Amino acid sequence: MNAFSFEGLRVFLSRRSADIADLALQHLAVVLVSLAIATVIGVGIGLLVWNRPVPRTVSLTAAAVALTIPSLALLALLSPVLGLGWAPSVVALVFYSMLPIIRNTVVGLREVPAHMVEAARGMGMTRTRVLLRIQLPLAWPIVITGIRVAAQLTIGIAAIAAYVAGPGLGLYIFKGLSSLGSANALNYALTGTVCVVLLALVVDAAFVVIARLSTARGLRV
Amino acid sequence: MSESRTAGTTTGPADSRGGAAIELRDVTKAYPGQPRAAVENFSMQIRPGELVMFVGPSGCGKTTTMKMVNRIIEPTSGSITIDGRDVLSLDPDELRRHIGYVIQQIGLFPHMTIAENIAVVPNLLKWSKARTDARVEELLHTVQLDPGQFAGRYPRQLSGGQQQRIGVARALAADPPVMLMDEPFGATDPITREKLQAEFLRLQSEIGKTIIFVTHDFDEAVRLGDRIAVLSERSQIEQFDTPAAILSAPANDYVASFIGRGAALKRLALVPVTAVTLGPPSSVPTTATVPHDATLRDALDLLVVLGGERVDVADSTGRVLGSLTHQDFSAAIGQAASHGTV
Numbered sequence: 001m002n003a004f005s006f007e008g009l010r011v012f013l014s015r016r017s018a019d020i021a022d023l024a025l026q027h028l029a030v031v032l033v034s035l036a037i038a039t040v041i042g043v044g045i046g047l048l049v050w051n052r053p054v055p056r057t058v059s060l061t062a063a064a065v066a067l068t069i070p071s072l073a074l075l076a077l078l079s080p081v082l083g084l085g086w087a088p089s090v091v092a093l094v095f096y097s098m099l100p101i102i103r104n105t106v107v108g109l110r111e112v113p114a115h116m117v118e119a120a121r122g123m124g125m126t127r128t129r130v131l132l133r134i135q136l137p138l139a140w141p142i143v144i145t146g147i148r149v150a151a152q153l154t155i156g157i158a159a160i161a162a163y164v165a166g167p168g169l170g171l172y173i174f175k176g177l178s179s180l181g182s183a184n185a186l187n188y189a190l191t192g193t194v195c196v197v198l199l200a201l202v203v204d205a206a207f208v209v210i211a212r213l214s215t216a217r218g219l220r221v
Numbered sequence: 222m223s224e225s226r227t228a229g230t231t232t233g234p235a236d237s238r239g240g241a242a243i244e245l246r247d248v249t250k251a252y253p254g255q256p257r258a259a260v261e262n263f264s265m266q267i268r269p270g271e272l273v274m275f276v277g278p279s280g281c282g283k284t285t286t287m288k289m290v291n292r293i294i295e296p297t298s299g300s301i302t303i304d305g306r307d308v309l310s311l312d313p314d315e316l317r318r319h320i321g322y323v324i325q326q327i328g329l330f331p332h333m334t335i336a337e338n339i340a341v342v343p344n345l346l347k348w349s350k351a352r353t354d355a356r357v358e359e360l361l362h363t364v365q366l367d368p369g370q371f372a373g374r375y376p377r378q379l380s381g382g383q384q385q386r387i388g389v390a391r392a393l394a395a396d397p398p399v400m401l402m403d404e405p406f407g408a409t410d411p412i413t414r415e416k417l418q419a420e421f422l423r424l425q426s427e428i429g430k431t432i433i434f435v436t437h438d439f440d441e442a443v444r445l446g447d448r449i450a451v452l453s454e455r456s457q458i459e460q461f462d463t464p465a466a467i468l469s470a471p472a473n474d475y476v477a478s479f480i481g482r483g484a485a486l487k488r489l490a491l492v493p494v495t496a497v498t499l500g501p502p503s504s505v506p507t508t509a510t511v512p513h514d515a516t517l518r519d520a521l522d523l524l525v526v527l528g529g530e531r532v533d534v535a536d537s538t539g540r541v542l543g544s545l546t547h548q549d550f551s552a553a554i555g556q557a558a559s560h561g562t563v
Contacts, residue, residue, distance in 0.1 A: 113326070113328075115324055115325075115326035115328050116326075116328045116330065118293065118324065118328065119322070119324055119326075119327075119328025119329075119330075120328070120330070120341075121293065121317070122291060122293055122317055122322035122324070122401075123317060123318065123322060123341050123342050123345070123391075123392075124314045124315065124316070124317035124318035124319075124342065124345055125314070125341070125345065126314050134330055137332045138330075138331065138332060216331075216332030216333075217332075217375065218330075218331050218332045218333060218334065218375035218376065218377065219331055219332050
């Protein structure tokens with residue numbers, strides 16, 4: 001078994017820098033695409049169920065149960081249907097994003113003070129308009145926190161998507177796993193893992209900025 | 222007194238004047254699973270331009286009654302008409318766009334600027350931007366906040382009193398003939414409240430809306446109302462009359478207990494000094510002088526503080542018009558005071 005050396009890692013990184021950057025971008029892309037889809041679906045479900053006790057409980061419970069399915073198992077189930085590559089990866093990531101996004105949407109909408117909703121209704125706003133123009137903007141800081149949690153969750157899970165030939169840094173982690181004992185096994189696994197962590201940190205920092213910019217000015221503290 | 226507020230039909234721009242008549246007939250609200258109705262057979266006729274105060278203890282149904290007019294709460298039975306039109310047959314959202322609504326918590330939208338908050342109803346009514354902008358500016362002037370300074374601000378940058386003024390401006394935005402106000406000044410400190418009340422009276426004298434104003438503060442009701450409805454449980458009307466009439470002749474013990482002590486003093490606060498025949502001015506120049514727009518209560522206050530025999534009344538130029546003695550105060554309310562609740 002080859003011993004780990006920093007010199008070896010340095011050579012490994014310099015030879016594969018373009019490859020690594022490419023994988024990191026793929027990883028980011030699959031996460032962002034999934035988040036965008038998950039936000040539309042999750043916020044949509046939240047808007048539909050926030051004020052209906054039974055659908056609310058059902059969707060929150062379902063999303064919570066979904067999160068307990070091991071990602072490998074889900075990908076194994078999806079790939080016979082959706083094949084390999086992006087499709088099963090995106091579906092899986094959307095699936096795991098549901099709980100934080102739906103839950104925070106529901107919580108955010110419910111936390112808008114009742115008197116504000118009453119003032120809006122009392123001025124003749126329709127229910128839909130109150131929901132979209134008053135409640136959603138007021139709930140947005142909480143909703144975006146849910147999306148941020150989903151981002152952290154999916155960056156990690158996206159690494160597993162390499163199992164079904166999905167895009168991203170998971171490729172290196174699986175390469176390392178499958179070539180244990182070879183010269184570069186540890187370098188592959190280490191590079192994949194560290195890059196995933198770094199990506200997570202960068203995305204989290206970006207969310208601080210996104211949250212601020214997408215929150216109505218009057219709500220910014 | 223109250224006439225001076227309702228009779229002034231000449232001031233203000235023509236388009237923003239005047240209210241609509243409101244009639245509630247046998248209105249009942251019963252919640253399922255509750256033994257007694259929250260509001261039972263409530264009937265009342267409110268004249269155009271009248272400011273009617275609903276006064277009663279917490280939970281008496283006064284707010285529920287008011288909220289049935291704009292159908293925030295749907296009546297179980299009965300009918301409500303505004304200018305003869307049955308509100309229960311109208312689309313509730315459309316109805317509400319033509320009824321001003323002010324609540325105690327104000328409910329300004331924190332994510333919208335002051336201008337955007339005021340423009341909510343004009344936008345719902347699809348006014349042009351130019352018309353809306355002009356109206357926002359006009360209303361900010363009306364509530365005495367400089368548009369240049371306040372239009373672009375957010376609610377959290379305003380004091381409580383300023384926010385409440387914006388709440389009133391927002392309710393007036395589309396010039397509704399009817400306003401519903403649910404303890405609008407209840408959450409403000411006493412000094413701010415008094416200022417807001419004075420401004421509100423001045424405003425109402427210009428715009429002459431038909432207003433239902435809910436409060437649990439009888440003094441506020443006396444100060445603002447053209448007529449006061451004293452309500453007890455299930456929104457039963459114990460007495461519905463002018464402040465002066467209620468103060469001088471409470472219909473029953475319930476109303477009397479609601480008035481509390483000092484009914485005579487409260488009545489003096491309703492009478493301007495110019496309403497009584499003034500005696501000759503004091504022979505010696507005195508410091509006890511009240512302006513001609515003061516009330517008898519102000520004059521009595523001064524008299525008590527200074528301990529003199531009479532208090533002079535001066536016009537705006539300082540010329541003394543006449544004077545008041547202790548007897549004048551008694552005479553002003555004497556007739557009614559003999560009914561003996563004081």
